[in-house]
Amino acid sequence: MTAARLDQHRLAGVLGQINAPDVVIACSRRGERMIAIGGTARRDPVMLANLHYEIGSASKTFTGLLLARLTHLGVLGLADPLTWHLRLRQGHAHRDAITLFHLITHTSGLPRLPRDLYRHGLPRWFTNPYAGYTTEQLITAFAGTRPSGEPGRRWHYSNFGVALLGAALAYTTATPFDQLLSREILGPLGLAGTALSPWGPAYDAVGHGYRTHRTVPPFDAGAFAAAGAVRATPGDLLTYLEAHLNPNRVLPLSEALRTVRRTAVRRGFRHQHTHTLAWFEHPYADGSIFFHAGATPGQEAFLGFRPSTGTAVVALGTRRYRVSSGLGQRAYELLT
Template sequence: MTPTGLRDDTEVRARLDEAVRAMDAPDTVVAYSRDGRRTVRCGGTAPPGPVPRDLLRYELGSASKPYTGLLLAELVRSGALSGDDPAVAHLDPGHRGDEHGRLAAITLTHLITHTAGLPPLPRDFYRQALPHWTTNPYAGYPPERVVRAFLRSRPRHRPGTRWRYSNFGVAVLGHTLAAATATSWEELLTGRVLRPLGLTDTALRPEGPGTDATGHKADAATSVPPLVIGGFQSAGAVRTTPYDALAFVEAHLRPAATPLAEALGAVLRPVLRRGWGHRHVHTLTWFRHPTDEGPLYFHAGATSGQQAFIGFRPDTGTALAAFCTRRHRGGDPFVTAAYALLQDPP
């Protein structure tokens, strides 16, 4: 998607430039819009490369999950499947079930909302991942191994009773959607989400220098290779330009103007509450926080060398997509600065 409709506003530019500096990374891009008028600002501690920072693709990591959730909502809308479908019924129709019946009770909605009772990653994931933990921990764990691990798993809690963030669960969801429709996850996401929303600069695999941004470790100097996601595509494979990412979140503010209006509406509705006083609200795909004027929706993501933040606020008509090429450890100025732009928009 081309960078059209950019906004020229001194105050907005100043706020975004302040956020770029606070994010403290070799390369940073903040793309912001209010009522459809866009402002995009770039910067970083490293010299600019031959390709402008705002035209490169960045790794979304876990911020890929709203794309997978929207795909699920669209497949449910079309009648291809139901959110209440048990995953096992699609992945292994002849499965005999587990001791407590918990595995058979896991639905597609449980998987996307992190309430399936699954751990963050499969038990046998860590041994193969540890030697590559700071570069590509997922690369050696292929799709068929994810499915096998799921069919062998024994959920610790009855599905739907506890929230526990799980890349494993969302990865299983992707393979389940593929099995249920006899279509690969890549084809599903491209055909059902990316193409209808006009996201032509969004990809699911790295293409190399000149197209993809280069990530860095926490020292902001040591580069890391592009993410290879193995069997966890639906949990973290999306890479996109700031303009395409902004278009994705803007679609949630004006769903009627898209071919996915009903699905976009579905992913805004709260589906669970957790935490002290049930203050933490989640939709099918988004973290939803309250503000004085209305809810704020967001999701963040991190890979070995990059971070991403996408979000929007219907009450202020604001949308944000931010990226940096550094993996922060400990205190995270990137997420703090990005969140503040939505919480208190310029």
């Protein structure tokens, strides 16, 4: 059996271990692509391979790459205080010391979500909690925030922080975030099947609600677009990861792609946990694995790549809210 057939056989085996209605696993190994499609719903594989999937928090890797790109162009600096870009008055030492670097590396000291979002999103918590939450509300919430600790002292995952970063990038460039991402990242990479808004019922994957078979509406990230709004086809996401494996092939973005592969933060016991401007990083003796997972109320995703082996893995699935499918763990194992 050839190496390619062995890899395809392995993909099929992993597919069978994932408990989700629809599952797509796409893999690139030194430029050779493979795909496995299945799921308990047993839907048409050709259709599933061409749908647009919500990738949730894995969208943050696009925002990190955009930040690296704008930094390379000299539009802004990683050490710039957030208050500069949002044109806010100074008023609290810890808040005013938060930089763009702190936001993308989750070291700002900000909570996971602004406090008022829980009240806002509670009526739609299992379907679309962010919908209708505006950038004005986001910035007002930040203006009233009083972080208890100095930025950079500890790591705490924050959708709030990355959403604020998106607002800062849009304000500074006088360009809506979706247009900015399209111009600087999606266009140069040729990702025509990637966007921050739904494509339509015939083109988008659909998940199911909490403890029900009813479908959930398309995810609306509201002011949190930079933290979780990207939806894309499996092929586009594989192209995205292949660009990270071979930065020199995408000349406009080469420097930014190299930047987001460099370790930016070390944390935990003996600094075992490392992060770049876009990716979680797990160092191994034979080469690091870079990855990010994400989820929306009805879908989940895993993106990962390993430069030392020339391997990229995209795993996408529809799901029933908060039902563990094993998708992320199985996909990660393909890289190890």
